Amino acid sequence: MSTEIEKEKATEKWPTDKGYIYIREDYCKGCGYCIEFCPQEVLEESAGFNEKGYHPPEPTAIDKCVNCGFCSIICPDFAIWDEKEGTNE
Amino acid sequence: MTTELKQKEEVKPELTSAEHPATKYLREERLPHIWCSGCGLGSAVTSLTNAYEKLEIPIDDIGVVSGIGCSGRAAGYFETDSYHTTHGRAIPFATGLKLSNPEMNVTVFSGDGDLFAIGGNHFIHAARRNLDMTVICVNNYNFGMTGGQFGPTTPRGATATTSPYGNYENPFNLPDLAASAGAVYVARWTSVHARRIQQAMEDALSKKGFSFVEILSPCPTGYGRKNDLGEGIDELKSYQNRAVIKHESDPSEAEIERDPEAEIVVGNFVDIDRPTYCEVADDYLQSQ
Numbered sequence: 001m002s003t004e005i006e007k008e009k010a011t012e013k014w015p016t017d018k019g020y021i022y023i024r025e026d027y028c029k030g031c032g033y034c035i036e037f038c039p040q041e042v043l044e045e046s047a048g049f050n051e052k053g054y055h056p057p058e059p060t061a062i063d064k065c066v067n068c069g070f071c072s073i074i075c076p077d078f079a080i081w082d083e084k085e086g087t088n089e
Numbered sequence: 090m091t092t093e094l095k096q097k098e099e100v101k102p103e104l105t106s107a108e109h110p111a112t113k114y115l116r117e118e119r120l121p122h123i124w125c126s127g128c129g130l131g132s133a134v135t136s137l138t139n140a141y142e143k144l145e146i147p148i149d150d151i152g153v154v155s156g157i158g159c160s161g162r163a164a165g166y167f168e169t170d171s172y173h174t175t176h177g178r179a180i181p182f183a184t185g186l187k188l189s190n191p192e193m194n195v196t197v198f199s200g201d202g203d204l205f206a207i208g209g210n211h212f213i214h215a216a217r218r219n220l221d222m223t224v225i226c227v228n229n230y231n232f233g234m235t236g237g238q239f240g241p242t243t244p245r246g247a248t249a250t251t252s253p254y255g256n257y258e259n260p261f262n263l264p265d266l267a268a269s270a271g272a273v274y275v276a277r278w279t280s281v282h283a284r285r286i287q288q289a290m291e292d293a294l295s296k297k298g299f300s301f302v303e304i305l306s307p308c309p310t311g312y313g314r315k316n317d318l319g320e321g322i323d324e325l326k327s328y329q330n331r332a333v334i335k336h337e338s339d340p341s342e343a344e345i346e347r348d349p350e351a352e353i354v355v356g357n358f359v360d361i362d363r364p365t366y367c368e369v370a371d372d373y374l375q376s377q
Contacts, residue, residue: 012102022107029126032322037281054126062100073139073283076131077121078109 016065019084023057027079030054034071034080040064043071111138114148116168123162127321129280129306130160133227134167136283137198140290152195154183156203159233163198177208180215183222191367194294195221201228201242205261209241216270216299218366223293224301226263229308230345237311244347248315264340267301268359274300275340275359279328280307282355289357298365305345305353318349328353 014021021042028050034057035043042065046058057080059065065082072081108117115138124130141151151169155161156179164171170193174182179197187195197204204212204226215222231249232238239249239256242263246255267275274296276289286304293300307313307324318324327349335343336356343354364372 011105011107013105013107014102015100022105022109023102024109027121029121031127031320033127033132033325036322036326059100070283072109073135073287074132074281075135076124076128078111078115078131078135079121081109081111083107 014059014062016062016067016082018065018067019082021059021062021065021067021071022081022083023059024079025050025056026052027077028052028054028056029077029079030056031076032057033074033076037074038071039068040066110142111135114138114141114151114168115166119166122166124159125308125310125321127307127309127324128159129229129304129308129321130163130227132280132283133198133225133286133304133306134163136287137196137225137290139287140294143287143291144294146194146294150192150194152183152186152190152193154179154186154195154197154199156199156208157234158200158203159229160198160200160227161203161234177203177206177211179203180208180211180222180224184215184220187220187222188367191221195223196294197222197224199224199226200233201226201230201263202232202240205241205263205266206232209261213266213270216267216272216301219271219273219298219363219369221297221365221367222299223290223296224267224299225290225293225304226301227304227306228263229306229312231308231312231315233308233311237308237315242345243312244345246347247312249312250315260345262341262344263303264301264343264358267303268340271299271363272301272359273298273361273363274302274357276301276357277303277305277340277343277355279305279325279332279353279355281325281328282332285355292357292360296360298363305355316347 043057153171155164157176238251307321309321340358
């Protein structure tokens with residue numbers, strides 16, 4: 001039960017023009033791949049730390065996101081992914 | 090009007106319990122995984138789960154086998170049928186799995202040290218027999234888990250914990266080895282080519298016969314640190330600059346140099362058709 005409550009709080013869901021971006025901060029290891037390889041430069045390193053001591057990404061220009069999904073395929077830690085509107089995943 | 094207003098408002102996230110789409114094929118309770126920050130193994134796992142999903146392979150029809158090493162951990166994260174074998178024996182185990190259950194989609198997910206050092210013999214014989222399986226090799230140029238010793242793929246001149254004055258051995262050229270041993274599908278990509286990797290995996294999984302995909306991965310903790318390559322992100326940027334795509338080129342010209350400026354040939358090298366081991370065995374035994 002307690003893990004379920006923890007799960008509910010774990011993922012941030014950011015609305016974009018074409019769907020959503022999800023960021024699960026506690027999985028992030030701060031490699032910076034999503035920030036560097038985002039073609040629209042949507043993400044930036046956040047000032048805060050996660051529980052591992054890394055700086056997770058933060059969408060500072062979320063309106064530029066086109067939901068290409070490259071962050072979700074390049075992230076080695078399953079910490080960021082996208083969902084296009086109209087799909088269930 | 091409304092869109093203008095929407096852009097001016099500060100967008101706030103909503104907290105949810107959503108999970109990464111890859112977790113459909115993964116044991117979610119075992120995440121986050123053990124691999125280092127900047128390691129390419131996680132991206133390779135995502136590409137593989139995406140490929141399974143795209144090909145709509147049911148989770149019960151997949152077998153993932155891995156050997157020992159950092160990449161050996163992968164089998165433990167897959168919620169498919171999976172097995173973490175002894176060192177170098179991923180391919181023999183996968184062979185048994187395929188022969189006892191020919192309908193199963195068998196994937197070997199392992200590293201260069203496991204597949205080509207202690208498991209090199211199994212690799213060439215599986216390729217010679219053309220067993221219907223997909224072998225994914227995540228190449229990080231060294232034995233990462235045991236502390237960064239040099240291995241069969243360490244480029245000449247590169248430093249490792251066991252080659253402090255530089256490695257003077259000649260490394261294997263993996264696509265050339267696979268192609269000359271008889272693999273029907275051979276591709277090489279780097280971790281930065283995430284979409285190309287996924288496409289190559291889809292092609293390899295749907296190909297009948299022995300298909301091989303090599304993924305050049307950063308290893309910031311082992312190989313990268315010893316050779317002053319910087320963080321994982323610096324290694325990915327260097328792959329981006331060094332990679333030259335040459336589809337259907339001769340894999341013997343795809344050697345990897347230690348020089349951080351030298352080009353790396355990537356692409357889909359081989360895509361041919363040859364009868365698989367199971368087909369040959371059935372035909373032969375029925376003709377007797």
